[in-house]
Amino acid sequence: EAGVAQSPRYKIIEKRQSVAFWCNPISGHATLYWYQQILGQGPKLLIQFQNNGVVDDSQLPKDRFSAERLKGVDSTLKIQPAKLEDSAVYLCASSYPSFPSGGTDTQYFGPGTRLTVL
Amino acid sequence: DAKTTQPTSMDCAEGRAANLPCNHSTISGNEYVYWYRQIHSQGPQYIIHGLKNNETNEMASLIITEDRKSSTLILPHATLRDTAVYYCIATYGKLTFGQGTILTVHP
Numbered sequence: 001e002a003g004v005a006q007s008p009r010y011k012i013i014e015k016r017q018s019v020a021f022w023c024n025p026i027s028g029h030a031t032l033y034w035y036q037q038i039l040g041q042g043p044k045l046l047i048q049f050q051n052n053g054v055v056d057d058s059q060l061p062k063d064r065f066s067a068e069r070l071k072g073v074d075s076t077l078k079i080q081p082a083k084l085e086d087s088a089v090y091l092c093a094s095s096y097p098s099f100p101s102g103g104t105d106t107q108y109f110g111p112g113t114r115l116t117v118l
Numbered sequence: 119d120a121k122t123t124q125p126t127s128m129d130c131a132e133g134r135a136a137n138l139p140c141n142h143s144t145i146s147g148n149e150y151v152y153w154y155r156q157i158h159s160q161g162p163q164y165i166i167h168g169l170k171n172n173e174t175n176e177m178a179s180l181i182i183t184e185d186r187k188s189s190t191l192i193l194p195h196a197t198l199r200d201t202a203v204y205y206c207i208a209t210y211g212k213l214t215f216g217q218g219t220i221l222t223v224h225p
Contacts, residue, residue, distance in 0.1 A: 004161070042215025104150070107213065110161050
């Protein structure tokens with residue numbers, strides 16, 4: 001089956017510019033996640049969607065970051081305006097509810113978008 | 119989520135077993151132990167998870183101590199392609215990634 005698709009793979013922008021990332025999850029996966037991974041650190045959850053509703057956006061810097069998941073499939077993450085500290089890899093993941101086994105769903109990650117802010 | 123502690127880095131010879139430890143001494147009764155790995159320039163990849171019992175799948179084995187305060191991920195026959203950062207996460211809900219263990223498999 002096709003994996004999680006993300007585009008673009010790389011993006012270089014100047015600070016104060018805006019940028020958008022796109023994610024297409026695995027078909028049938030109701031839950032979609034956006035993570036930020038700064039160099040040398042583990043990924044940090046920014047926002048989690050269940051279908052097209054937000055489940056958790058507690059770590060999303062809402063003054064500059066926004067995300068949407070229209071129609072419960074594809075998702076877009078936007079940064080406006082970008083700061084130098086936003087340079088990172090932005091990872092999208094999706095999961096299918098599998099709670100009969102307990103715990104949290106297995107997440108499948110895309111390859112990420114590497115953002116460089118100059 | 120319970121805090122986890124992993125060694126910063128480990129080495130392993132190709133073909134040998136790689137044993138990656140994780141300490142999660144404050145784990146609560148309903149928290150699972152998850153292992154993901156991240157190969158360079160790729161997104162994290164799920165490996166295995168468990169609650170109390172030892173688990174095995176086609177990728178690895180997970181050994182959880184009886185008191186659940188620590189666990190070991192075992193890659194039975196490591197290959198060069200297993201070189202990656204390995205993350206141990208103790209959680210019931212969302213994944214909180216630490217810095218993980220950098221495993222380097224040598225020829």
